[in-house]
Amino acid sequence: MSNETIEFLKDAAEVDQAAVQPLPCSRKIYVTGSRPDLRVPMREISLSDSITDSGTRPNEPLVVYDTSGPYTDPEARIDLRQGLAPVRQAWIAERGDTETLPGYTSDFTRRRLKDPSLDVLRFEERRQPLRAKPGRNVSQMHYARQGIITPEMEFVAIRENMKLQEARAKGWLDSQHPGQSHGAAMPAEITPEFVREEIARGRAIIPANINHPELEPMIIGRNFLVKINGNIGNSAVSSSIEEEVEKLTWGIRWGADTVMDLSTGKNIHETREWIIRNSPVPIGTVPIYQALEKVNGVAEDLTWEIFRDTLIEQAEQGIDYFTIHAGVRLHHVPLTAKRVTGIVSRGGSIMAKWCLAHHQESFLYTHFEEICEIMKAYDVSFSLGDGLRPGCIADANDESQFGELETLGELTKIAWKHDVQVMIEGPGHVPMHLIKENMDKQLDCCDEAPFYTLGPLVTDIAPGYDHITSGIGAAMIGWYGCAMLCYVTPKEHLGLPNKDDVKTGIITYKIAAHAADLAKGHPGAQVRDDALSRARFEFRWEDQFNLGFDPDTARAYHDETLPKDSAKVAHFCSMCGPKFCSMKITQEVREYAREQGLETRDAIEQGMRDKSREFVDSGAKIYSKI
């Protein structure tokens, strides 16, 4: 990474302008909770009027979940060098169970801070790190189990409801299909108490490090909206700090609920600081990647001490969840020898190599309780990594994969003993008919801890389209009960994603997650579909664009064939042209009926029913006036 890039980042520190424009016809609104500093962001999409024979009818705006943070709020002052406002700071301080440390605990962090050559890279406005007071546990799970409803819990309750109560009162939920929940138990309305119960039970987590006060809390659990994760991160081969921050703001604009920083290249400590300070969403990492950097990529040289220092380094920066491959045990490794693609998880293969080289059980496994002690001192959540996930269809659901899953189940119970929040990572490459077995086995082994899967990809033969091969599996496993879906971009297996790839991956996964919410029958999930379909039926083109996941692309595609503004109000589209439009004809059919003096839909149906029964019974002519 060139120094010019850095200078540019530090001095100008330009936020990506493409990421800070509000979406078309959208405005940021905040729903205030039980205290003035509990302001839950949502996006309100305003709609145009319906034009009917009897004049125009206004359409009420629609509220949707908003992951984009302050960036899309014109009121907010964005300065990447300052970072975002610490909205959770007071909540954390009030609990009185944390202490501000005089300096950073990690040796590595201290060395980096002393190194003047890094001044050009450094994020300057660092806060002093927080840590739990001795003997205290600051995890949301710990509070939940004490019966405490934290502001974070109230925040996610309001956020998950998305003004559901108002929508229900308007009758907007009446047309929704019941859904098939596969055992998920979603309440008619999410209450703070329900959030507390689910967290206490271990069935949901709120990744929220006390050193990440900029976070807008969100929840991951099977009884809540299905979430998606977007990965960013530079590598030894390419990309820069600035690009990564840009990918973050770009990814959350399109709907990433959490972001993992998988950087493996240079300066990842500094890159991470810039990302966390500017992130309103939880940030996850795979600490073993950085630990390996510290031993120059030689897996055999890894030690518990280096790993431990890395956990603390990242915990004090504010990482919200750690992927830790503690389930890769020595006796699992041989089970992979017969596989077509062996071990494809980076973390898994690093640990497997370490185990074999040292003829020892993994230090992640042997030191697991010490890791829990670190996690609960900062409220970092576990994302227990599936180091032995299948890397191809042939290897799906084999004994090494499921052997590791059983170990992850044991580790979940140990983490819960410490009141540490846990989610479980899952595959990978799995044919459709073997996906449900993954979900069911995970729920069983891990006692309903949230599942977080990568895809799964349902075939191996479409490099360049793995956002789609995996989006299919993601939608299905989301329906079956998976709580968070890790996105896959078109570049998977081939290269590093650019901004377009990130957007394509995010939108594909928003589709998968939403399709899952619909199939589960999540209360209110269908409101947006119905609103868009009504707009489509009434040829409200702008509304059709704006209610979609990607208004810009929808508009651009429409304009390719019919660029004129007049086409935006045309009662037909380029597919059929004016004469053939089925929707237009259907509206004419309804008008015929209306001419019969049948005003409401019910009346139309009843009237048409009678008339058609008449016809069917007697062969007499109906709609004689036509």
Added chain:
Amino acid sequence: MSNETIEFLKDAAEVDQAAVQPLPCSRKIYVTGSRPDLRVPMREISLSDSITDSGTRPNEPLVVYDTSGPYTDPEARIDLRQGLAPVRQAWIAERGDTETLPGYTSDFTRRRLKDPSLDVLRFEERRQPLRAKPGRNVSQMHYARQGIITPEMEFVAIRENMKLQEARAKGWLDSQHPGQSHGAAMPAEITPEFVREEIARGRAIIPANINHPELEPMIIGRNFLVKINGNIGNSAVSSSIEEEVEKLTWGIRWGADTVMDLSTGKNIHETREWIIRNSPVPIGTVPIYQALEKVNGVAEDLTWEIFRDTLIEQAEQGIDYFTIHAGVRLHHVPLTAKRVTGIVSRGGSIMAKWCLAHHQESFLYTHFEEICEIMKAYDVSFSLGDGLRPGCIADANDESQFGELETLGELTKIAWKHDVQVMIEGPGHVPMHLIKENMDKQLDCCDEAPFYTLGPLVTDIAPGYDHITSGIGAAMIGWYGCAMLCYVTPKEHLGLPNKDDVKTGIITYKIAAHAADLAKGHPGAQVRDDALSRARFEFRWEDQFNLGFDPDTARAYHDETLPKDSAKVAHFCSMCGPKFCSMKITQEVREYAREQGLETRDAIEQGMRDKSREFVDSGAKIYSKI
């Protein structure tokens, strides 16, 4: 459409060069059947050698299904003005049940041929049309029911097997997952007799009009490979003959098994002739579209006579299947009044409007047996249209949709009484949890006649990405038993697809269809996945590109990050860089084991098993030599 375009098309008649290049490292092969003129095309992909410590090991080429016709055969002489070679001509003639007509039966066709202003558009090399001799039935179903195995049946048997026998002998099927077939009964090997039985039973169709001798026969049925359809067609709003022929050759290059010409604009008779004469795949149409053109788009003016003449016009051109919305009955129409998006099928809405305007039952329904007489005189297959399919999530699986489906079941039995081949069209917009009900109800109502669905789209809120919203539903319904999936492009609901959209739609649906074959456990379906995954594991980048559905895109994506040729042999990729590559590390793990003198995978596993057991039991060190 400008005359320049036409002149260019007729005089130069350039075939799209992008569509006639063989795919990378691929060559066209032909498997000859029981007669020399029965040559079944396949694509053979050659692979590079594997590089191991013990030197290089060659990899045998892989054979894949090939829909591209003569276009990708360097030996073939392609001239759009001549059309393709009539490979089926002799087979049809030998049956001795057809007669060559002195001229075209359709009044409309005769008028068009007499009109000199159309000379510039006209495809000149027209053959005299064929028709069944009086009292004869030339449908594949009729032959099948007589116990006759036609060359078409033998052709598809060889084609479906794709040299499965050789692959099985090499042990390439050993690693395949059993699959879950949901009641499909796929034999270990497809025999001509099995094809005959399935067609006689009505569970599969070979769309093969006697006036389309250029056709390379293919089969649509639940016990065969899942197929996909690509739509082309100009509209009143845009596009030209040349573009449509280009979309055809482009679509089949990427894997369209059949192509529907949905043209609704000018000169659709002439456009259709160019398409059929140059198409190696079955062509389907929706005749009511052209019939409506003939009455200037005024649905009320449609008559049985005009529709009948249109069926004959298109049957004598060689259309292989007709979408006919005969299931839209007058008493179904009122059931749509309460819907969010009413009737969204063009054909369905046209017929609904006609029924209401005339206060009569649809002429498609009342004249159904006469339609059957026409179908069997040319062997045109029915694609019974779902005119009342849901146009949004809210309308899925409602009583109007299922009411029509029951009518389609009745019509299927009438068509079968005439030995006319039938498939049934399905939705549409359906949330995931309601998809299986569609499949199960169709199998039940239509006695296992092949199902042919559009998607279904699993959410309404992603305009611009409906290839993905529908690809998810398509993969699932394909697994449940759907025989053919009608593609959806990114432009769905927004505009007319261009060539890129056609390709994206086709590849997305190839993914869905293949994922379904894998999940059903179709014999040999996994061979290509395993070959690609082995190539991926061994860093055979070129093989990884070439074994995928879209080698060009995969290579382009790879080269964006690592353009150098050296990267094509690099034992790492841009995602992780050299130090972190899990596959590289896994190979090192295996080498460690190999150093122990464990040569084969089985031996490696056994040896590692013993050693790890040793370790687990006693804590003793394993791999002491490492």
